Amino acid sequence: MTEHPRTAPSGSEKSLAAAINAERVTKVFGSGKDKVIALAEVTVAIQQNEFFTLLGPSGCGKTTLLRLIAGFDHPTDGVIMLHGRDISHLPPYQRSVNTVFQSYALFPHMTVAQNISFGLEMLGKSKDHIKKTVGDMLALVKMAELRDRRTDQISGGQQQRVALARALAPQPEVLLLDEPLAALDYKLRKEMQIELKRLQHETGITFIFVTHDQEEALTMSDRVAVMNAGRILQIGTPRQIYNHPVERFVADFIGSTNFLAAKVLASEGRSARLKLSSGKEVKVELPEGMVPADRVTAVVRPEYAQLFAKDQNNSDLRGVLENIVYFGTDTHYHIRLPDETRFVIRRQNRLEDTETFDVGQTVDIAFKPNSVQVLRD
Amino acid sequence: MPQNKAIMSNLEEEARRRSTRRSWLLSTPALLVLFCAASGPLLIVLVYSFLTSGEYGGVVWEFSTDAWFNVVFLRDIFDDTLGLADAHLRILWRSVKLSFFTTATTLAIGFPTAYFIATRPRTTRNIWLFLITIPFWTNLLIRTFAILEMIRNQGLINMVLLNLEIIDSPIRMIFTDFAIMVGMTYVYLPLMVLPLYASMERLDFNLVEAAYDLYASRSKVLRRVIIPLVKPGIIAGSILVFIPSLGAFVTPRVLGGGKKMMLGNLIELQFGAGRNWPLGAALSITLLSIVMIALLVYVRTIQKDSDGLR
Amino acid sequence: MTPGTKKRKPFSLKKQPGFGFIAIACFVMLYAPILILIVYSFNLGENIAVWEGFSLQWYVSAWHNEAVQDAALRSLTLALQASIYATVLATMAALGTTRTRPFSGLTAIYVMINQPLMVPEIVTAVALLTVFAIIKTATGIQGMIYLVAAHTAFCIPFAYLPIRARLEGMDLMLETAAADLYAAPWKTFQRITLPLLWPGIIAGAMLAFVISLDDVVITEFVKSSGQETLPTYMLGQLRRIITPEINAISAVLVSLSIIVVGLFFVIDKKFGK
Numbered sequence: 012m013t014e015h016p017r018t019a020p021s022g023s024e025k026s027l028a029a030a031i032n033a034e035r036v037t038k039v040f041g042s043g044k045d046k047v048i049a050l051a052e053v054t055v056a057i058q059q060n061e062f063f064t065l066l067g068p069s070g071c072g073k074t075t076l077l078r079l080i081a082g083f084d085h086p087t088d089g090v091i092m093l094h095g096r097d098i099s100h101l102p103p104y105q106r107s108v109n110t111v112f113q114s115y116a117l118f119p120h121m122t123v124a125q126n127i128s129f130g131l132e133m134l135g136k137s138k139d140h141i142k143k144t145v146g147d148m149l150a151l152v153k154m155a156e157l158r159d160r161r162t163d164q165i166s167g168g169q170q171q172r173v174a175l176a177r178a179l180a181p182q183p184e185v186l187l188l189d190e191p192l193a194a195l196d197y198k199l200r201k202e203m204q205i206e207l208k209r210l211q212h213e214t215g216i217t218f219i220f221v222t223h224d225q226e227e228a229l230t231m232s233d234r235v236a237v238m239n240a241g242r243i244l245q246i247g248t249p250r251q252i253y254n255h256p257v258e259r260f261v262a263d264f265i266g267s268t269n270f271l272a273a274k275v276l277a278s279e280g281r282s283a284r285l286k287l288s289s290g291k292e293v294k295v296e297l298p299e300g301m302v303p304a305d306r307v308t309a310v311v312r313p314e315y316a317q318l319f320a321k322d323q324n325n326s327d328l329r330g331v332l333e334n335i336v337y338f339g340t341d342t343h344y345h346i347r348l349p350d351e352t353r354f355v356i357r358r359q360n361r362l363e364d365t366e367t368f369d370v371g372q373t374v375d376i377a378f379k380p381n382s383v384q385v386l387r388d
Numbered sequence: 389m390p391q392n393k394a395i396m397s398n399l400e401e402e403a404r405r406r407s408t409r410r411s412w413l414l415s416t417p418a419l420l421v422l423f424c425a426a427s428g429p430l431l432i433v434l435v436y437s438f439l440t441s442g443e444y445g446g447v448v449w450e451f452s453t454d455a456w457f458n459v460v461f462l463r464d465i466f467d468d469t470l471g472l473a474d475a476h477l478r479i480l481w482r483s484v485k486l487s488f489f490t491t492a493t494t495l496a497i498g499f500p501t502a503y504f505i506a507t508r509p510r511t512t513r514n515i516w517l518f519l520i521t522i523p524f525w526t527n528l529l530i531r532t533f534a535i536l537e538m539i540r541n542q543g544l545i546n547m548v549l550l551n552l553e554i555i556d557s558p559i560r561m562i563f564t565d566f567a568i569m570v571g572m573t574y575v576y577l578p579l580m581v582l583p584l585y586a587s588m589e590r591l592d593f594n595l596v597e598a599a600y601d602l603y604a605s606r607s608k609v610l611r612r613v614i615i616p617l618v619k620p621g622i623i624a625g626s627i628l629v630f631i632p633s634l635g636a637f638v639t640p641r642v643l644g645g646g647k648k649m650m651l652g653n654l655i656e657l658q659f660g661a662g663r664n665w666p667l668g669a670a671l672s673i674t675l676l677s678i679v680m681i682a683l684l685v686y687v688r689t690i691q692k693d694s695d696g697l698r
Numbered sequence: 699m700t701p702g703t704k705k706r707k708p709f710s711l712k713k714q715p716g717f718g719f720i721a722i723a724c725f726v727m728l729y730a731p732i733l734i735l736i737v738y739s740f741n742l743g744e745n746i747a748v749w750e751g752f753s754l755q756w757y758v759s760a761w762h763n764e765a766v767q768d769a770a771l772r773s774l775t776l777a778l779q780a781s782i783y784a785t786v787l788a789t790m791a792a793l794g795t796t797r798t799r800p801f802s803g804l805t806a807i808y809v810m811i812n813q814p815l816m817v818p819e820i821v822t823a824v825a826l827l828t829v830f831a832i833i834k835t836a837t838g839i840q841g842m843i844y845l846v847a848a849h850t851a852f853c854i855p856f857a858y859l860p861i862r863a864r865l866e867g868m869d870l871m872l873e874t875a876a877a878d879l880y881a882a883p884w885k886t887f888q889r890i891t892l893p894l895l896w897p898g899i900i901a902g903a904m905l906a907f908v909i910s911l912d913d914v915v916i917t918e919f920v921k922s923s924g925q926e927t928l929p930t931y932m933l934g935q936l937r938r939i940i941t942p943e944i945n946a947i948s949a950v951l952v953s954l955s956i957i958v959v960g961l962f963f964v965i966d967k968k969f970g971k
Contacts (some may be wrong), residue, residue, distance in 0.1 A: 178878075436828055497727075529912075529933060535731055637915050
């Protein structure tokens with residue numbers, strides 16, 4: 012029958028070979044006028060024991076990529092490798108990859124325990140092994156008391172945990188999670204996020220997580236790949252993605268940011284000196300692979316800028332305060348710059364704050380040079 | 389890489405071809421049985437209608453259009469004049485007439501009934517559905533027989549009326565067109581109610597509420613809102629009643645006796661005592677054609693409806 | 699709905715005048731003849747309008763009537779065979795025509811499967827009579843096989859529809875999940891598809907059984923002499939003297955229908971969705 016397809020190369024090689032290697036993967040649906048390019052030459056290497064997130068808006072291709080890794084569809088072009096082995100065209104039941112579906116897809120005619128044991132049964136494991144593993148899994152997701160319940164009689168959160176246990180039981184090399192927390196309410200989602208992190212650490216299995224929720228991506232992942240329109244725009248740690256976005260889309264999609272037009276005065280290798288529209292000069296490091304240009308766009312996060320009353324000599328920008336929005340924990344200041352663009356500053360409210368500002372007041376903005384990130388554009 | 393692309397799209401094609409092949413493989417046994425014992429024989433009937441009638445039934449394999457001719461016309465055997473086949477036309481007319489009336493009556497009775505069921509609370513609705521479904525699954529013959537027992541000369545109605553001395557002698561109800569119509573209405577009523585119910589169950593009563601809000605009276609709401617919205621159900625039910633009525637055989641046989649024949653009985657006659665298989669075949673094809681036309685009208689109306697509503 | 703004042707009844711959104719009355723009258727009219735039939739099967743006397751006392755004699759005489767026994771047995775074996783064959787074939791056809799990518803022959807297949815529903819029974823009966831006559835003279839084969847084939851054929855669409863409905867309502871993801879969990883296609887079918895499809899298959903089989911049992915027209919045409927089923931026997935009896943034996947047989951058949959329909963509703967409720 013089906014053997015457990017875990018034919019990884021030898022130990023040391025395995026630790027070097029990425030868990031999943033997608034090379035120039037392309038997926039095209041339909042043809043002619045109805046052609047849809049879901050993925051365009053996507054290349055990414057996901058490491059062993061990594062919590063890796065595919066982040067992007069609906070239709071960006073993240074789910075398609077997941078399906079290709081799982082085996083529910085075949086790439087039109089390109090290669091997908093699992094620990095060095097080409098699995099691009101293997102059927103899903105021959106890949107050591109398991110999926111947690113967005114709708115959970117629990118088998119309604121089976122109990123919780125039977126759902127969890129299903130993969131193991133298909134692999135032909137011994138009854139003892141199955142019994143022990145199911146017990147372990149139930150303990151892992153804390154569902155032991157519900158083991159004989161039918162799956163249509165448990166709550167959404169419980170179903171989600173059963174789906175997890177079911178996918179983890181056969182000890183796959185990679186676990187795929189397709190927006191598994193989307194159907195849960197806020198509190199439950201927060202709890203499950205912590206749970207998932209813990210599970211990944213305990214099992215050591217590579218998790219590939221798909222979501223459109225950037226907060227989720229930032230809090231849970233070791234690394235994030237931001238996708239849009241069938242392409243991967245940037246891969247990095249949450250901190251890298253947040254502080255150093257290199258694409259306009261990434262800067263805009265993750266958190267909110269301020270866009271500043273700037274002119275390049277001089278550049279040497281990766282270093283460059285920019286002149287911002289307000290006149291202030293600043294020294295920055297250009298992102299990799301950037302085509303040299305005269306005009307660039309720079310971004311500054313709202314929380315990295317500071318607000319002063321007028322007459323600060325080392326202000327970077329000057330503008331008129333248009334709007335003050337109070338959020339409880341923060342206050343947002345919306346400032347209109349001379350070139351009619353908006354700049355938003357986010358300031359955490361502290362009890363000892365005494366300075367007040369009024370709408371219509373001219374204010375000064377200051378930010379550190381290393382908070383300026385140039386976009387690759 | 390371009391070569392890979394060609395291989396990849398070939399794999400897609402392969403998958404699609406395999407899926408189609410699988411579909412055919414799975415469907416073929418059923419199709420085979422159906423072809424041999426349902427669809428195929430229809431072609432034979434068509435062929436038979438163009439053959440010559442055999443002496444003792446059956447056919448002689450000689451081409452002839454006599455059968456088709458005899459559907460409508462009659463050649464007098466004595467003086468060879470051409471006339472209309474009165475009996476045939478009368479039977480044809482009776483079939484169409486009775487089918488229309490049956491459809492109308494079942495609609496008149498079935499519409500309020502279906503509405504009633506559809507407006508019951510969810511808990512009791514299943515019981516009503518259960519009750520309306522049972523006659524549907526009861527043998528046609530038994531139901532016809534039940535009507536026979538009611539309306540024949542020594543049947544229940546007459547006996548009760550006689551005993552109560554309301555009448556002197558039994559009212560002649562059996563073996564009339566009326567009897568056949570009562571029988572067919574009784575037998576086909578569930579066939580009208582069920583599709584009507586299906587349509588009404590989907591009725592969005594918010595629309596009705598909106599109509600009342602806009603000063604419509606109950607009858608106006610019925611005419612202008614409810615009926616148009618359940619039109620698909622009305623048409624489906626009408627088709628489901630009209631078609632079997634047209635080809636009814638058992639009910640006219642039992643309730644009409646030998647005298648009041650419908651198309652089904654006429655056809656049967658040709659294969660029995662009438663010994664004119666080609667004529668029977670021609671009549672069958674005629675019946676089939678009328679049915680096909682009715683179905684086409686139905687499909688066309690449904691398409692137009694769904695286009696209009698979009 | 700506007701809330702009612704103390705004395706006025708609240709406005710009923712769904713009420714239409716007279717509809718309730720007609721509906722109830724309809725139900726009464728539908729059941730009265732059958733119920734009367736059944737009641738008089740227990741009548742001691744022969745005359746339908748004269749109640750002479752309670753008696754099971756007609757049931758007994760029907761039970762011992764050899765012709766009835768023969769017909770009943772034949773009806774049951776025929777229905778059993780036809781429903782089993784039809785259900786198997788319909789299941790395969792449903793699997794082949796549901797949830798697949800559309801291909802050119804699909805509509806044609808669908809039409810052919812449902813064709814017995816669209817053609818008046820008498821036409822099918824005539825068609826089968828002619829074809830079987832040819833085959834009989836050509837091959838000399840006699841026996842029940844013609845009836846079985848005919849019944850199987852017109853039972854297929856009745857078995858097909860509930861199975862297809864159930865298949866379409868099934869979550870596609872479940873089979874994908876099974877494949878993800880190392881189940882090869884056959885195993886997926888065996889462990890996931892089939893168990894979930896089972897209520898639909900049962901429903902289809904029951905429907906086919908009842909349809910076969912009830913058939914009059916096609917059986918009447920296709921049968922050779924001596925091959926009576928219960929309905930054809932009853933039809934024949936209607937030409938002669940009608941004894942309440944017919945009532946008794948009818949009562950039994952009606953009870954059978956009630957049981958089957960009841961089972962159908964129970965299954966639907968239990969496994970629906």
